[in-house]
Amino acid sequence: MAAPDNSEFQRAFVETVNLLTCDTERALGVMFDLTAQRLVRFAMTITGNQPDAEDALQGAFSRIAGKPRLLARADSPWPYLIRTVRNEALRILQKRRHITSSDSLDARPSGSEDSETAMVFEETNERVRRVLGTLPQSQYEVVILKHWEDLTFAEIAEALGLSQNTVASRYRYAMEKLQRSLEPLMK
Template identity: 65%
Template sequence: MSLNQTTDFQANFQSCVNRLTQQPERALTEIFDLVAQRLVRFAITITGNQFDAEDALQGAFARIAFKPRLLAKANAPWPYLIRSVRNEALRIIQKRKGTGLEVTERGSGEQSVASQIVHEETADIVRRMLKTLPKNQYQVVILKHWEELTFAEIAEALGLSQNTVASRYRYAMEKLQRSLEPLVR
């Protein structure tokens, strides 16, 4: 994601948040459309599958729909929303553990174009390497690289100190570098 896309996202998100008190239904719909893909991607790092991640997103938005002012009045609305989704994902995991249910992911289907296959294979290697990280490091990497949050925003979203977030990120990068060394040689 380019700097302009990040800036555009932040401006669009903040604009929607600012409208939450005047037009809550419309603003929430626009926020959902703007952030759903990003938040599902993040929730997958917690739940391990898309189905539960989508449920976490829906649950977080259902809670926010009842009290949109909480998001509107948050000091940092984007980390607040990430934290809401994280909390819902953790609730889902707890429920699943309590019932003993396990959910498996569905495959993405066969790709017919050679470049798509290469892209998918590369993405799969990256996903597998990321999944070898401890979950707490994995979450930090996803938020830092895919969501382009600062360490301060990640710390707020996860309820941690900035030093802890930076440390988890550093350890994750070291592990990934060690994993990649044999592939690069």
């Protein structure tokens, strides 16, 4: 599960945030194109399904469009945007009062693969999915933000409104559980 090129993403995101105050409409369009896939994937960890995650993203962008200066002036705009999406996803959950299982692991190994390699990958992927699904939501969010979004503990703490120590401990407990559960695969 390789992380996307975070430095290129960060550069493009900062440029887009800087554009918010002078050309809001264009900046929001560019920002949506740049962040939608990542933010929907994150929102799915909360909502459990793609339609609700997409609704959360739309709601977050509607809020940002109403007050773009809040994002433009945020000390850390990316965690601010993640937190906005998270809040929208939680609002949707409160309205809908249902949680379904998440399907956030869509990565495939690259290159040519034989049927045995593909089968091992699918089995491993399914096992990781099941184990991730057993984590408490609070730990699951931290793991997704750390590994899929390549955020630091400080950025995760800001996005979730928690202390860095709380984020680090949730991550540690999640990793311990994942390690115990996935250890048989490593033998």
